[in-house]
Amino acid sequence: MTEEFREVDLCVTAPRGFRAGAVACGIKSDAxxxxxxxxxxxxxxxxAGTFTTSRTPAAPVLLCREYLRSGKAQAVVVNSGNANCATGEQGLRNAYRMAELAAAHLGIPKELVLCSSTGIIGRQLPMEKIEQGIAAIELSSQSGNDFAEAILTTDTRPKRIALExxxxxxxVRLGGATKGAGMIYPNMATMLCYLTTDVAVEQAWLQEELRAAVAESFNMISVDGDMSTNDTCLLFANGLAGNRPLNEAHPDAPRFREALRRVTTYLAREIARDGEGATKLMTVHVRGARDxxxxxxxxxxxxLSPLWQCALAGGDPNWGRIVAALGACGCTLDPNRFDIFIGPVxxxxxxxxxxxxxxxxxxxMAASEVTVTIDLHLGEAEATAWGCDLTHGYIDENTLYTR
Incomplete structure (x- = not known):
């Protein structure tokens, strides 16, 4: 980390004016x-927010899309262990009820409270437990890390960061916390990610910058190629730093943009690193593309190639798997021009x-992080994506998920 950007603790409550709290209310099997x-x-x-492009979005996604039309929000309530997806009108009513309960607990308008859920699909939320749980939550500026842990499902560890x-x-500060280990193949969204800052920012510019940051980070990771129904990324800017609101013309806009890219890229890589059953982080850098x-x-x-993911798990430098995936991906290439490197080899x-x-x-290939570099020798464009290996641990996790 450079001196310009200093890492600090407490993730989403690191910026001034943010508080968080978490409880165990019995949604998960382990009370x-x-x-x-x-x-x-x-x-x-x-x-600002970005959301799943799935045609089967969860109820909380629908709520967030509606409430964020105003460009304003003040809080988000999140449960793990139940996705509140494929739950019909009752599920939608439950999402709005969650927001109402949190709003009453905080003493703010319900339209300023967003909602997220993550977990098993197709089950109604246990609203009595949620109502009791919300009432028991005590918020503190020191509880950002508790928030990061409460949103996890099959993750093995929290993913969080804050920069000053x-x-x-x-x-000023920008903090973030995210979760995700399976059903990871986002498109213009992320899994569940919450970002906070005390910087004052114009809403239209904030939405544009968030969308661009997500496109280069969360939209470039994959664990298993399955898009979630609940993908949500929210960014709250409360302006308590007292600066002139940032926009494209502000001289410090590039610095905020860089901080946002650093935070989202770090969190995206950590999701790929912690993929279900994963033992290795894969980085794929492509250069020399036509566009x-x-x-x-x-x-x-x-x-996305399960064959290459398996080779990675076994430490087998079977580059034929990479060639096959490259040829099938749909990009323009000359079969007699491209080069492939595994690490420096x-x-x-x-x-x-x-x-x-x-x-x-x-x-x-034996290392915990493996980089594949591909040069197509057709142009100047480049891109970087992240993934992980595919082990039996992934199968174990997903054959027992609802038990």
């Missing part, structure tokens, strides 16, 4: 695990086998 949380600002925020930097000479669209197709195509040259040290390639 001792926290499964209900609230994140709130002391004042109304300029807010300067805007107009004032010290950005082709670079994205190529990079994501490799992360070039395994393919001009579309054919390169002369390389197989032991060196296997050594690269």
């Amino acid at each position: 001792a695990i926290k499964d209900l949380a609230i994140l709130a600002s002391d004042v109304p925020c300029v807010a 930097f300067e805007i107009e000479g004032r010290t 950005r669209t082709d670079a994205i197709k190529a990079a994501r195509g490799i992360t 070039q395994v393919v040259q001009q579309g054919g086998a390169a002369s390389y040290d197989e032991a060196a390639a296997r050594a690269v």
